[in-house]
Amino acid sequence: MIGKFFSVVLVAAVFAVNTEGSEVCRPEYPVHFISDSKQAINKGCYHSSSDSKVFPKESLFNLRSKIDWNQWVLTNNGIEIIRQCGQEAIVRNKAYFGVEFYGECYFGDTPDFSLSKVTVAENCTKLCGMEVGGASAMMVYEVAARVLSCPAISAGYFIDDTHWAWNMGCYAQSSASHVLPLGNVDNQSSKTNFVAYRAAGHAGDMVKICGQIAIQNGASFFGVENYGYCYYGNQPDKSDGEVACTPQKCIFDIGTKEHIVLYKVMDV
């Protein structure tokens, strides 16, 4: 049954080039929400064996019986297991956790990051697909505070191999009230694609476009307003606060007219 599942579902392998030049496996998302107040930042996919793990093997919390393979087929990821492992990390007051063999959670405050990461040549889909580790790999996460007051689809998106965008919330962006300078704007509306956003459930592609513009302009913050206006800057003015959660002013994780989803550029 598991073999069939893989042949049908695990189709897309994503990867990145690490600083040593070899391509290492990279997840689809840089970060996941795990509770109302916490998120889990992806720290990479590591080789794992019974003798050599990023976290002590004694920290095992086994959720393999809780895996809902049908749900994984639908979402193409193991987010429910990641959340449950993350919530157990919060209960245990651990700064990091890892998911190995699809449903085994491990925990610690001092990860052994000297172990080797899984590379593309070794098959990311097989060893590090679905945002978790496979049979001999561990996907490692850091527990961090969640900053948004309103719900979002994703806590962040990759911009390129070395940067990701951290969702900082939905704000007003007009001449009356703005978080990023009104002059720092690049109109990418011609690339707005609602068909793709509905299919993906988010506008991660537009976030990526605006993030690249921010990086080109040396900015550490950016935002998407009116579905395709990319604003950028280094000192966001958040003094007016996030807009009310309802009615929704930011959808697909980008802003509607006169609203902006603010992102911070993070290093991978």
Ligand SMILES: *[C@@H]1O[C@H](CO)[C@@H](O)[C@H](O)[C@H]1NC(C)=O
């Ligand atoms: C990688 O692993 C997947 C899942 O086991 C398999 O379908 C695919 O053929 C493998 N790719 C390569 C290049 O070996």
Ligand SMILES: *[C@@H]1O[C@H](CO)[C@@H](O)[C@H](O)[C@H]1NC(C)=O
């Ligand atoms: C932004 O681009 C879109 C699509 O190219 C265009 O229709 C719109 O007028 C532009 N907006 C501004 C303010 O230039």
